[in-house]
Amino acid sequence: MSSIAIIDYGMGNLHSIKKAIQHVTDDTVQVTADHDVIMSADRVVLPGVGAIRDCMGEMRKQGVADVAMEAAKSKPFLGICIGMQALLSHSDENNGVACFDLFPGNIHHFPKKIDDQSGELMKIPHMGWNQVTQNGSHPLWANIPQDSRFYFVHSYYLPTDNFAHTVGSCHYAAPFVAALAKDNVFAVQFHPEKSHTVGLQLLENFTQWNG
Amino acid sequence: MSLAKRIIPCLDVRDGRVVKGVQFVDIRDAGDPVEVARRYDREGADEITFLDITASSDNRDTIVHVVEQVAGEVFIPLTVGGGIRCTDDIRRMLNAGADKVGINTAAVFNPEFVKEAADKFGSQCIVVAIDAKCVSAESEPKKWEIFTHGGRKGTGLDAIEWAQKMTDYGAGEILLTSMDQDGTKVGFDLELTAAVSHAVSIPVIASGGVGNLDHLVEGITKGHADAVLAASIFHFAEYSVEEAKLHMQKHGIEVRL
Numbered sequence: 014m015s016s017i018a019i020i021d022y023g024m025g026n027l028h029s030i031k032k033a034i035q036h037v038t039d040d041t042v043q044v045t046a047d048h049d050v051i052m053s054a055d056r057v058v059l060p061g062v063g064a065i066r067d068c069m070g071e072m073r074k075q076g077v078a079d080v081a082m083e084a085a086k087s088k089p090f091l092g093i094c095i096g097m098q099a100l101l102s103h104s105d106e107n108n109g110v111a112c113f114d115l116f117p118g119n120i121h122h123f124p125k126k127i128d129d130q131s132g133e134l135m136k137i138p139h140m141g142w143n144q145v146t147q148n149g150s151h152p153l154w155a156n157i158p159q160d161s162r163f164y165f166v167h168s169y170y171l172p173t174d175n176f177a178h179t180v181g182s183c184h185y186a187a188p189f190v191a192a193l194a195k196d197n198v199f200a201v202q203f204h205p206e207k208s209h210t211v212g213l214q215l216l217e218n219f220t221q222w223n224g
Numbered sequence: 225m226s227l228a229k230r231i232i233p234c235l236d237v238r239d240g241r242v243v244k245g246v247q248f249v250d251i252r253d254a255g256d257p258v259e260v261a262r263r264y265d266r267e268g269a270d271e272i273t274f275l276d277i278t279a280s281s282d283n284r285d286t287i288v289h290v291v292e293q294v295a296g297e298v299f300i301p302l303t304v305g306g307g308i309r310c311t312d313d314i315r316r317m318l319n320a321g322a323d324k325v326g327i328n329t330a331a332v333f334n335p336e337f338v339k340e341a342a343d344k345f346g347s348q349c350i351v352v353a354i355d356a357k358c359v360s361a362e363s364e365p366k367k368w369e370i371f372t373h374g375g376r377k378g379t380g381l382d383a384i385e386w387a388q389k390m391t392d393y394g395a396g397e398i399l400l401t402s403m404d405q406d407g408t409k410v411g412f413d414l415e416l417t418a419a420v421s422h423a424v425s426i427p428v429i430a431s432g433g434v435g436n437l438d439h440l441v442e443g444i445t446k447g448h449a450d451a452v453l454a455a456s457i458f459h460f461a462e463y464s465v466e467e468a469k470l471h472m473q474k475h476g477i478e479v480r481l
Binding site: 026028029032033036062063064128130131133134136137138139140141142143162164166167168184185206207208209212213 | 226227228229230265270295296297299300301318319320321322323345346347348349396397422425426427428448450451480
């Protein structure tokens, strides 16, 4: 039987993601900060909510930053929300925070924008169900219809411009990367664990993916 | 293609049962919260909100068990409000599987609590619940005041200013209930909803007064809400969540189907 490690750095609600993964697999699912458990797991999930400075800071403080990066370079790896943003070079949040730099790119705050249809200022955070366009095929998109709605909640985004690893895109005030992938890494801005059937399908696909 | 407007069924839970009363009297039993949540999930609810109205603190744990059970099988965002007074309360709800908590009275008595909570858990999980009542005379410009204790106690706080202050303090969303309309089934207070929605940069959930599906449409088109919350029209199976969404779509509102 395979095992999945969800990296715990003391932030956010990891129970949701654990429960959702357990719902789609009989694999062992552990929420852990233990270096050995993470490195011996077959698959690793880096979740995240809240602000990027606290997220990066806590990962370093809890000593999981290095092991997270090791895992991202060596085994099937799923980043979620801030867990995706942390993989980029830099985020503008909290007056600028250096991230893992696994992918070149900068995370920006959504611009203040008037909605074309309603003529109203678009609310931030981008919160709710929005459509994700799959840019090309990927094993993690298996059995998920094109333009399915996933649940998002975020104020910062990765622009699609000049980003080479987009596999899913979305639009809110600006076009942004909803999913990125390269080699053994897949990372999403939305919350699959809160995205009903399509989210569960993505998690199930991850449990069967060998990177 | 754009962000869908959300429909959020709300379950008022007392001592482990879903209840519904008209303006807090004449309470009717509406079933087992886990069963009800399952049904809403099947019907396509975008989120589910639990409002714990248990009077005695002895029975506070019942809501935790309800959330735990629902979170194990319903994979959409879950919000829990009622009795959230300290960061330990928030932690307990998040650990049970909630994604957001609604802070109401505690915010009024200690606004710093909202700041502390947003700092600690992130704005995305802090919903500030505002219960407002119109206090202006008919000839005057409209004015709404924050009320606590189920609409019985005035606070002197202006609802619009309060919503802005809570946004500044780190709220991720506002759940706005009109105490004048709540339970009346005559529709949202659309003026109040539009005034608050235009005054803040964060999403606003309209609540209080839904009696039919047109009311949900108005909440979005005239109240300019980002989401609409309703309880009794769904509890007693007058309408399903799916019917509500189809109705909204028919009126040109983007929904998730």
